[in-house]
Amino acid sequence: MPVIDIHNHFFPRTWPDLAARYGTPNWPWIKHTEPGRAEIMLGDRFFRNIYAACWDADVRLSEMERDGVDIQVLSATPVLFAYDRPIEHALDCAKLFNDAALELCAQGKGRLKALCQVPLQDIDAACGELSRCMRAGHLGVQIGNHVGEKNLDDPGIVTFLHHCADEGAAVLVHPWDMLAPQRMPNYMMPWTVGMPAETQLGIVAMILGGAFDKLPQGLRICFAHGGGSFAFLLGRLENAWRHHPVAHGVCELPPRQYLNRFYVDSAVFDSRTLEFLAGTMGTERVMLGSDYPFPLGEHGIGSLIRGSGLSQSAKAQLLGGNAEEFLGLKTGTSGREVSEVTPPAEVHHDQLTYSSYLRVPELLQLQQPQSSPNHHDEMLFIIVHQTYELWFKELLHDLDAVVANLRAAAANPQAHDEVYEAARLLRRCTEITRVLVEQFTILETMLPTHFLAFRGKLEPASGFQSEQFRELEFLCGLKDEKMLRYHRPTPEAHAQLERRLREPSLHQAFFDALRAMGRLQIAEDATERQQFDARARAVLALYRDEHSYRDWIDVCERLTEFDELVVSWRLRHIQLVERTIGVRMGTGGSAGSSYLKLTLDKKFFPELWEARTLLTE
Ligand code: HEM
Numbered sequence: 001m002p003v004i005d006i007h008n009h010f011f012p013r014t015w016p017d018l019a020a021r022y023g024t025p026n027w028p029w030i031k032h033t034e035p036g037r038a039e040i041m042l043g044d045r046f047f048r049n050i051y052a053a054c055w056d057a058d059v060r061l062s063e064m065e066r067d068g069v070d071i072q073v074l075s076a077t078p079v080l081f082a083y084d085r086p087i088e089h090a091l092d093c094a095k096l097f098n099d100a101a102l103e104l105c106a107q108g109k110g111r112l113k114a115l116c117q118v119p120l121q122d123i124d125a126a127c128g129e130l131s132r133c134m135r136a137g138h139l140g141v142q143i144g145n146h147v148g149e150k151n152l153d154d155p156g157i158v159t160f161l162h163h164c165a166d167e168g169a170a171v172l173v174h175p176w177d178m179l180a181p182q183r184m185p186n187y188m189m190p191w192t193v194g195m196p197a198e199t200q201l202g203i204v205a206m207i208l209g210g211a212f213d214k215l216p217q218g219l220r221i222c223f224a225h226g227g228g229s230f231a232f233l234l235g236r237l238e239n240a241w242r243h244h245p246v247a248h249g250v251c252e253l254p255p256r257q258y259l260n261r262f263y264v265d266s267a268v269f270d271s272r273t274l275e276f277l278a279g280t281m282g283t284e285r286v287m288l289g290s291d292y293p294f295p296l297g298e299h300g301i302g303s304l305i306r307g308s309g310l311s312q313s314a315k316a317q318l319l320g321g322n323a324e325e326f327l328g329l330k331t332g333t334s335g336r337e338v339s340e341v342t343p344p345a346e347v348h349h350d351q352l353t354y355s356s357y358l359r360v361p362e363l364l365q366l367q368q369p370q371s372s373p374n375h376h377d378e379m380l381f382i383i384v385h386q387t388y389e390l391w392f393k394e395l396l397h398d399l400d401a402v403v404a405n406l407r408a409a410a411a412n413p414q415a416h417d418e419v420y421e422a423a424r425l426l427r428r429c430t431e432i433t434r435v436l437v438e439q440f441t442i443l444e445t446m447l448p449t450h451f452l453a454f455r456g457k458l459e460p461a462s463g464f465q466s467e468q469f470r471e472l473e474f475l476c477g478l479k480d481e482k483m484l485r486y487h488r489p490t491p492e493a494h495a496q497l498e499r500r501l502r503e504p505s506l507h508q509a510f511f512d513a514l515r516a517m518g519r520l521q522i523a524e525d526a527t528e529r530q531q532f533d534a535r536a537r538a539v540l541a542l543y544r545d546e547h548s549y550r551d552w553i554d555v556c557e558r559l560t561e562f563d564e565l566v567v568s569w570r571l572r573h574i575q576l577v578e579r580t581i582g583v584r585m586g587t588g589g590s591a592g593s594s595y596l597k598l599t600l601d602k603k604f605f606p607e608l609w610e611a612r613t614l615l616t617e
Contacts, residue, residue: 001316002070004323005301007172007224007265007289010074011040012100013055019043022089028079040079047079053293057107064111067301070320073327074101075115075142078176083121083147090119091129098133115142115172123156127163139327140170144177145202152202153209161211165219170327173223175199191296199228203262204237208249212261220326224289226273227264231280254491263326265289266318267298271308283314283365287322313361321361370457377450384443391432392468398425399475399506406509410516419551426558433565440572448580455587462588467493474500476604477507486588507605510559514538536610543615560608570599
């Protein structure tokens, strides 16, 4: 996988005298002081020392070589944004530097790419320049985190971001024009204090202002400098969101739910901070960004990630894998190993691999023990639960298809294909559930004392909060609204379960089909008990006419078997619970095994069982 640095800057060796060109003062210009060295000036004010890496592709390539970087994605510097200038000047300036960026990239032996800049004070002009640049070969755009008083949730800026998504342009948000300059005149505080606050402000404005709700999922947007103060203060933001309606803004979900809508770069200069950032954002959301070749940039690009305590697969994601996604570069496997610095490898495009198809690196990142120091068996505890959840997902997938087939059968009672298909998929569900019953034995290799060593870390997490388990119950027909209360901390799960409560269940779809076939009649004024009896007798009638209803009997048998296996699952779970914590209370606050024993009487399809009693009448 290539190592890709998505945040670094360039300056052309020369450019026209902008002050003379536009007749306005304080434009940036470059003052070459000695070979390979220069100063950026703003009018007659010194701004920054720079060196040849800013404009000389060979210097840059040799330093990339030294640091083990395959690709750099260049952007201009925020002093060139010119958002407060007349639009015609800002647009002309943007074109000048955008074309200069591509000229530098052309000397980069395929290893230099560029993000353009746009005059964001005029949305039409900004969209036009972005489209021009994308056609010319830019991979996206760098924008400031605000335009004067307008934050990133401003409707015009949202329109521009929408256009970026439509054009497939990656967006890098860079802080600029820092707040409260009069209170930060010294000590580089605009960089060390102002910039992180500006970036946090950009992200928070997008979340609370509802920008992410309006923008397509496909927008690829990244915030520089690790997202500024955002990740560190996310808890504070959520606390306000929960307790003060006014802090809700207009967004649809709690702030944390938007973490999968944006990336941040790795420019945080501290390995513990980087690990925290990856833990908060997810390792799939952090990318190598160096701020090279400026004095505050990372010296030894990528060394922070390489030297961090992240796993090898996470490092690979941060060093390049995530950037490939962000930039829309679908590349294959070859490239340098993350732990070593080797000559640059060629980037191969479009090669699907076992790992990339199955998302193995992401999957292997998802086991995050809570015990410290790590308790050996916590890994097993996590993996067993995750495996259950994956199978629950497949069960939901298949059972939804069973419901769809039964509904199709109800719509066309003569057809048999849907009935066979329902039976076939139900057979898969029973086989999966059989494995789920068996799987508890693996967890029983954990001594009760070993579980107790980390159990305290789990509270108040509990199996009660398994959204998918409850979804399965609701989908099959056991709809108990009271169970929703365990999902209040996770509004998305809560909403999904409410949807399941409203949707027709497997139980309902099955009996609707019998009704459509004319095999079930229920009087309007029938009591619950009479309805139940009518359903059980309808099943009985199917079994008594085996010759005509072989396919439906097969469905009944599979449903019965599934019901039976879920009870076996409940029983084995209770045995595991008693073997591990005896009759202690659960972390979810229930009485533990005595509560769970009450669930053993739950059946999805009690009429199928009743029919058996009736058969022997
Ligand atoms: C050491 C292992 C385990 C222990 C001690 C344990 C304990 C418990 C307890 C005490 C409850 C009752 C709710 C509460 O008060 O928290 C419960 C519920 C539950 N557990 Fe486990 N459990 C274990 C493993 C598992 C595994 C591997 C799964 C797999 C998904 C699982 C899934 C569930 C589910 C879905 C519920 C809710 C059941 C219902 O409401 O009917 N548990 N567990």
